[in-house]
Amino acid sequence: MKDIPYxxxxxxxxxxxxxxxxxxxxxxxxxxxxxxxxxxxxxxAELSGVFCDELVxxxxxxxxxxxxxxxxIRDFYKMYRPAPLVRAYCLEKKLGxxxxxxxxxxxxxxxGSHKLNSAIAQAYYAKKQGLRGVxxxxxxxxxxxxLSMACSYFELDCKVYMVKVSYEQKPFRRExxxxxxxSVTPSPSMETEVGRKILQEHPGTSGSLGCAISEAVEMxxxxxxxxxxxxxxxxxxxxxxxxxxxxxxxxxDKYGITPDIIIGCAGGGSNLGGLIAPFxxxxxxxxxxxxxxxxxxxxxxxxxxxxxAYDFCDTGMxxxxxxxxxxxxxxxxxxxxAGGLRYHxxxxxxxxxxxxGLMEAVSVPQTAVFEAAEQFARVExxxxxxxxxxxxxxxxxxxxKCKETGEEKTIVFGLTxxxxxxxxxxxxxxxxxxxxxxxxxAELQAGFNKLPKV
Amino acid sequence: MKDIPYxxxxxxxxxxxxxxxxxxxxxxxxxxxxxxxxxxxxxxAELSGVFCDELVxxxxxxxxxxxxxxxxIRDFYKMYRPAPLVRAYCLEKKLGxxxxxxxxxxxxxxxGSHKLNSAIAQAYYAKKQGLRGVxxxxxxxxxxxxLSMACSYFELDCKVYMVKVSYEQKPFRRExxxxxxxSVTPSPSMETEVGRKILQEHPGTSGSLGCAISEAVEMxxxxxxxxxxxxxxxxxxxxxxxxxxxxxxxxxDKYGITPDIIIGCAGGGSNLGGLIAPFxxxxxxxxxxxxxxxxxxxxxxxxxxxxxAYDFCDTGMxxxxxxxxxxxxxxxxxxxxAGGLRYHxxxxxxxxxxxxGLMEAVSVPQTAVFEAAEQFARVExxxxxxxxxxxxxxxxxxxxKCKETGEEKTIVFGLTxxxxxxxxxxxxxxxxxxxxxxxxxAELQAGFNKLPKV
Numbered sequence: 064m065k066d067i068p069y070x071x072x073x074x075x076x077x078x079x080x081x082x083x084x085x086x087x088x089x090x091x092x093x094x095x096x097x098x099x100x101x102x103x104x105x106x107x108a109e110l111s112g113v114f115c116d117e118l119v120x121x122x123x124x125x126x127x128x129x130x131x132x133x134x135x136i137r138d139f140y141k142m143y144r145p146a147p148l149v150r151a152y153c154l155e156k157k158l159g160x161x162x163x164x165x166x167x168x169x170x171x172x173x174x175g176s177h178k179l180n181s182a183i184a185q186a187y188y189a190k191k192q193g194l195r196g197v198x199x200x201x202x203x204x205x206x207x208x209x210l211s212m213a214c215s216y217f218e219l220d221c222k223v224y225m226v227k228v229s230y231e232q233k234p235f236r237r238e239x240x241x242x243x244x245x246s247v248t249p250s251p252s253m254e255t256e257v258g259r260k261i262l263q264e265h266p267g268t269s270g271s272l273g274c275a276i277s278e279a280v281e282m283x284x285x286x287x288x289x290x291x292x293x294x295x296x297x298x299x300x301x302x303x304x305x306x307x308x309x310x311x312x313x314x315x316d317k318y319g320i321t322p323d324i325i326i327g328c329a330g331g332g333s334n335l336g337g338l339i340a341p342f343x344x345x346x347x348x349x350x351x352x353x354x355x356x357x358x359x360x361x362x363x364x365x366x367x368x369x370x371x372a373y374d375f376c377d378t379g380m381x382x383x384x385x386x387x388x389x390x391x392x393x394x395x396x397x398x399x400x401a402g403g404l405r406y407h408x409x410x411x412x413x414x415x416x417x418x419x420g421l422m423e424a425v426s427v428p429q430t431a432v433f434e435a436a437e438q439f440a441r442v443e444x445x446x447x448x449x450x451x452x453x454x455x456x457x458x459x460x461x462x463x464k465c466k467e468t469g470e471e472k473t474i475v476f477g478l479t480x481x482x483x484x485x486x487x488x489x490x491x492x493x494x495x496x497x498x499x500x501x502x503x504x505a506e507l508q509a510g511f512n513k514l515p516k517v
Numbered sequence: 518m519k520d521i522p523y524x525x526x527x528x529x530x531x532x533x534x535x536x537x538x539x540x541x542x543x544x545x546x547x548x549x550x551x552x553x554x555x556x557x558x559x560x561x562a563e564l565s566g567v568f569c570d571e572l573v574x575x576x577x578x579x580x581x582x583x584x585x586x587x588x589x590i591r592d593f594y595k596m597y598r599p600a601p602l603v604r605a606y607c608l609e610k611k612l613g614x615x616x617x618x619x620x621x622x623x624x625x626x627x628x629g630s631h632k633l634n635s636a637i638a639q640a641y642y643a644k645k646q647g648l649r650g651v652x653x654x655x656x657x658x659x660x661x662x663x664l665s666m667a668c669s670y671f672e673l674d675c676k677v678y679m680v681k682v683s684y685e686q687k688p689f690r691r692e693x694x695x696x697x698x699x700s701v702t703p704s705p706s707m708e709t710e711v712g713r714k715i716l717q718e719h720p721g722t723s724g725s726l727g728c729a730i731s732e733a734v735e736m737x738x739x740x741x742x743x744x745x746x747x748x749x750x751x752x753x754x755x756x757x758x759x760x761x762x763x764x765x766x767x768x769x770d771k772y773g774i775t776p777d778i779i780i781g782c783a784g785g786g787s788n789l790g791g792l793i794a795p796f797x798x799x800x801x802x803x804x805x806x807x808x809x810x811x812x813x814x815x816x817x818x819x820x821x822x823x824x825x826a827y828d829f830c831d832t833g834m835x836x837x838x839x840x841x842x843x844x845x846x847x848x849x850x851x852x853x854x855a856g857g858l859r860y861h862x863x864x865x866x867x868x869x870x871x872x873x874g875l876m877e878a879v880s881v882p883q884t885a886v887f888e889a890a891e892q893f894a895r896v897e898x899x900x901x902x903x904x905x906x907x908x909x910x911x912x913x914x915x916x917x918k919c920k921e922t923g924e925e926k927t928i929v930f931g932l933t934x935x936x937x938x939x940x941x942x943x944x945x946x947x948x949x950x951x952x953x954x955x956x957x958x959a960e961l962q963a964g965f966n967k968l969p970k971v
Binding site: 068069070072074075139141142143153171172173175212216234235238239241242243244437440441442443444445446481484486487489490493 | 522523524526528529593595596597607625626627629666669670688689692693695696697698891894895896897898899900935937938940941943944947
C-alpha cells in the first residue's frame with residue numbers, strides 16, 4: 064500500500080462528472096411529498112411554482128442513478144474542490160488509538176461549509192431558467208452565505224430572510240452576505256403578508272426559522288421571476304451533496320482503503336446524505352457492508368427519539384408534508400443549544416434508510432461535543448463548526464473503543480465546516496455556561512400529539 | 518505547456534526541505550541590530566536573553582543560504598501545506614484582461630494567515646531548548662492565534678498580551694486563542710512593571726502595540742524558562758516565511774510559468790519577504806529578472822514616504838535599533854485605518870533591497886483596497902483579509918494596465934489570509950464610514966525629527 068499523506072487531494076480531472084442519486088438503488092423508496100390541502104403526492108406542476116423546473120425534476124426522480132454535473136457548475140466547484148480527505152495522524156496519536164481516522168473537510172471556502180455544493184447548483188438552474196433571483200431563509204447563516212456566493216457568481220438577485228435574533232447577534236455573517244451582494248432582511252419583516260401578520264400578533268418577536276421560511280416562500284411565489292431555494296432536507300440537495308461522498312470514495316479507492324465506519328452529523332441530512340451516498344449505494348446493491356452512523360444533538364434527537372411519520376417541513380405549516388423522522392413541526396430546541404442541527408425533521412431518504420435498518424444513529428450532549436471540538440482543534444489545527452463537531456465526538460468515541468479492543472478499524476467522518484462565526488458558542492463553553500438539557504419524554508409526546516393525521 | 522488547473526497543489530513530497538536565507542545572496546547585507554545603550558551590534562549573547570538560541574543563530578547568520586527544516590516542523594506544515602497556488606481564471610475573465618493572474622493562498626488554516634509558518638518554527642525551537650513557554654503581543658490577533666496553535670501542538674505555555682482595545686472589540690479572536698489554550702491578557706495590565714507604570718500615568722488607556730511588546734518582553738525576560746517571540750520584521754521570520762516563495766516557485770516551475778511581476782503586501786515584511794525570497798535570489802545572482810512590488814497602505818507608507826535610518830523597533834523604545842525604512846517609532850496610523858499593516862518600520866532585509874533599487878513600492882488608499890477585496894471575493898470565492906487585499910488592489914491595477922496595452926503579463930501575488938475576523942472593517946466599508954486619510958508631510962516630518970541619532 065502506498066504511503067498515505069496527511070491530505071489526499073484529488074486532481075481537478077478527478078472531480079466527479081455526475082452526481083449520484085441514491086434513491087435509484089433503494090428498494091423502499093422515500094415516501095413522496097404530499098400536498099397539505101389534498102394529501103395527494105405533490106406534482107411537478109405544483110412544485111414548479113416554488114422551485115426551478117430542473118430542480119423539481121431532480122426532486123421527483125427516484126430511478127435515474129446519475130445526473131450529469133453541468134460544466135458551469137464544475138467550473139465553480141474547481142474554485143474550492145476537490146476537497147481534501149485528511150488522515151488525522153495527529154488525532155490518532157493524541158488518542159493513542161490503533162484506529163485509522165480520516166475526515167473529509169468541506170470548510171475550505173468562504174461560506175465555511177458544504178452548503179455551497181448545493182447552493183451553486185440551485186443558483187445555476189435558476190439562472191438557466193432565466194429567473195431574476197431566488198429567496199431563502201437562514202438561521203445561523205451558513206446556508207445564506209453559501210447562496211449569496213453562488214448568486215453573486217451567476218449574477219442573480221439573492222434575497223435572504225435571516226431570523227431576527229441571528230441578524231442582530233451575528234452581524235458578521237450578515238456582513239459576509241453583503242460582501243456577496245445579497246439583500247438580508249431580518250425576519251419577521253413588514254415586506255410580506257405573513258411577516259406583517261406575525262408582527263401584529265407578536266410585536267417585538269425575535270423571529271424563528273419557520274417564520275423566515277414562510278416569508279421567503281411568500282416572496283418567491285409572489286414575485287415575478289423568483290423561486291425559493293432550500294439548503295437541506297430535500298432530495299435535490301442530497302443529490303448535489305453526493306459530490307462529498309463520491310470524492311471521498313475516489314480518494315479512498317486510490318489508496319486502497321476500505322472504511323469500516325462512516326460517520327456524519329445530521330440536522331436535515333444534507334451532509335450525511337451526501338457523504339454516505341456511494342457507500343450506501345454499495346450496501347444497497349449488496350456489494351459491500353459498512354457501519355454508517357448519523358450523529359445528532361441530544362437536544363434535538365429526530366432519529367433517536369423521533370417518530371417516523373408524515374409531518375410539515377416547516378413550523379409555519381405552509382410547506383408540503385414529508386414522511387420523515389420528526390419531533391413535530393412545532394418542536395423548538397432549548398434556547399441554550401449552541402451546536403446547530405436544530406431542525407425538527409430529517410431528509411425523507413435518510414429516514415427511510417434508517418427505518419430499514421441500513422444505518423445507525425446516536426445522539427450526543429452539547430458539552431461533550433465542544434470538548435471534542437477543542438481536542439480536535441488543538442491537534443488537527445482546524446477549528447470545527449459546532450455541527451461538524453458532533454461527528455468528531457462520535458468518531459473519537461469509536462476510536463476509543465478501538466483502543467480498548469485493539470481493533471485497527473478505519474473510520475471516516477465528515478468535517479462539514481469551520482467554526483469561525485461560532486465563537487460565541489465556544490465562549491459559552493469556555494465560561495462554563497453551556498448546559499446539556501435534553502427534552503423530556505412528555506415534551507416530545509406533546510409534539511407527537513400534534514402530528515398531522517395522514 | 519500543460520493545462521493549468523484552477524489550483525496547483527504540490528505533493529507532500531514536494532514540500533520544501535530547507536528554508537532559504539535571502540541574505541546569503543545579498544551583496545549589501547542588511548545592517549545589524551544595534552544595542553540601544555552602546556550603539557554596538559547586538560551580540561548573540563545579548564539576544565539570547567530575549568530569543569531562543571537557535572533563533573538567535575538564524576537571526577544573525579547572513580551567509581548560510583539554506584537552513585534545514587526540522588522533521589517535526591515539516592510534520593506540522595503537512596497539516597496545512599503545501600498551500601495552493603491558484604490561477605485566478607474568474608478574476609481575469611471579470612477584468613477582461615490578457616494578463617495571467619496567480620495567487621499563493623496562505624489562509625487555509627485556523628490562524629487564517631501565513632503567520633503560522635513562523636509561529637510553529639519559533640515554538641519548535643523553544644521546545645527544543647527545554648523552555649516552558651513563550652510570550653508575545655498581538656494587535657488584530659492573527660499572530661497571537663498562530664502562536665497559540667503552534668504552542669498547543671508542542672504543549673508549550675503561551676502568554677499573549679493583546680492590545681486592550683482589540684481585546685474588547687475582537688472577542689472572537691481572543692476566544693480562538695483560548696481554544697488553543699493560550700492565556701490572553703489585555704494590555705496594559707497590572708502583571709508587569711511597565712504595564713503598571715503606564716496604567717498609573719494613563720488610567721483607562723486602551724493600549725497600543727508598543728506597550729504590549731514592552732509587557733511581553735518584560736514577562737519573558739523576568740520569567741524562568743520563557744522567551745519572547747515576534748511574528749514579523751525579524752530576519753528569522755523572513756527565513757521561515759521563505760517557504761511561501763519556495764512552494765510558489767516549485768509550482769510555477771512545474772508548469773513552466775515565469776512570472777513578470779510579483780506582488781505582496783507589506784507591513785513588517787514577513788509575507789513579502791517570504792514570497793519573493795527565491796525570486797529575489799535569482800535576481801541577486803543575475804539569473805533572472807522580475808518586477809517585485811511591495812504594497813503598503815497610504816496611511817502607513819514606510820517604503821514610499823519613510824526614511825531609511827536606524828530606529829527603534831517598538832514604540833516603547835526598549836528593543837534594539839534596526840536600520841530600516843521607518844516613519845519613526847512614535848508613528849501611529851489614523852485610528853480609522855482598518856486595513857492592517859500598521860507597523861511604523863520595515864524588515865531590514867527588505868529595506869536594504871528597496872534602497873538598492875531591487876524592488877518597487879506603491880501605496881494604496883483604504884477604500885480602493887476594500888473595493889478590490891469585494892471584487893475579488895465575488896469572483897474568486899475567498900473573502901480576503903484587509904492586509905492581503907492591498908496586494909489584490911495592486912494586482913488588479915497591473916492587470917488593467919495589461920488590458921490597455923494588450924500585454925499578456927504573468928502576475929503572481931500573495932493572498933496572505935482570510936478576513937473572517939475582519940467583518941467590522943467590511944461593515945464600515947459597506948456603510949460608507951471608511952475614509953482615506955493620509956498623513957501630511959508635516960506629520961511625517963515630526964516623526965523623522967525624533968529618529969535616534971546614530
